[in-house]
Amino acid sequence: MTEQSGWVLMDEPPHLTGKKPELVRYLKLGFDHVLSGWDHLAFVLGLVILARRFSSLALLITSFTIAHSITLAMAAMDVFVLPQALTELLIAVSIIYIGLENLWVLYRGNWRIPDDLSMSRRAIISFTFGLIHGFGFSFFLREMGLPPSTLLQGLALFNIGVELAQMCVVIVPFVILQRVLGRTAIFPVSSSMVSVAVLFFGIYLAFERIVL
Numbered sequence: 001m002t003e004q005s006g007w008v009l010m011d012e013p014p015h016l017t018g019k020k021p022e023l024v025r026y027l028k029l030g031f032d033h034v035l036s037g038w039d040h041l042a043f044v045l046g047l048v049i050l051a052r053r054f055s056s057l058a059l060l061i062t063s064f065t066i067a068h069s070i071t072l073a074m075a076a077m078d079v080f081v082l083p084q085a086l087t088e089l090l091i092a093v094s095i096i097y098i099g100l101e102n103l104w105v106l107y108r109g110n111w112r113i114p115d116d117l118s119m120s121r122r123a124i125i126s127f128t129f130g131l132i133h134g135f136g137f138s139f140f141l142r143e144m145g146l147p148p149s150t151l152l153q154g155l156a157l158f159n160i161g162v163e164l165a166q167m168c169v170v171i172v173p174f175v176i177l178q179r180v181l182g183r184t185a186i187f188p189v190s191s192s193m194v195s196v197a198v199l200f201f202g203i204y205l206a207f208e209r210i211v212l
Contacts (some may be wrong), residue, residue, distance in 0.1 A: 035165055037097060050113055059119060063126045089206060095202030100204075
């Protein structure tokens, strides 16, 4: 096993030889990591609130994925890496921001989604914070180790696994909020409560990562 710039590069261990069955393991790693990463889940859940159509939600999630794929690859190739403590704090800030923005937009629209809300602007925000979350993913993948001969394949499959998990996670709350409750009197309350929960979770994470 060799170490290069903080990345553990495995010398083709038996369980990661580059063969297809072993490479698929990275797909599962990406999928499982999202499901166990509460900070990433909170961020993508926050994106659900203001997306009226599934196409809009898919745009936001895909923008997020493209962005974190870029920074994850940069970290893997040792192009640029943010310090872990700063990255984790900025991830908490991204969750706080998305919760605050949700509440502000809902308040401006009298606790409804305004008709003039721009999803393209929202996608830019998702992309920007996705760059930060990508460095967070890189710390996890760094611990797992990457065989040099399958570095790119492993990264690609990991990102695909992340995207699949994100889409699976957001479908149920999207259907409940936008399709079932979207035109009812319950929507303002439910969407506000979710946004408040996202906001306070982000504040908790920021406090934990600054003080503890």
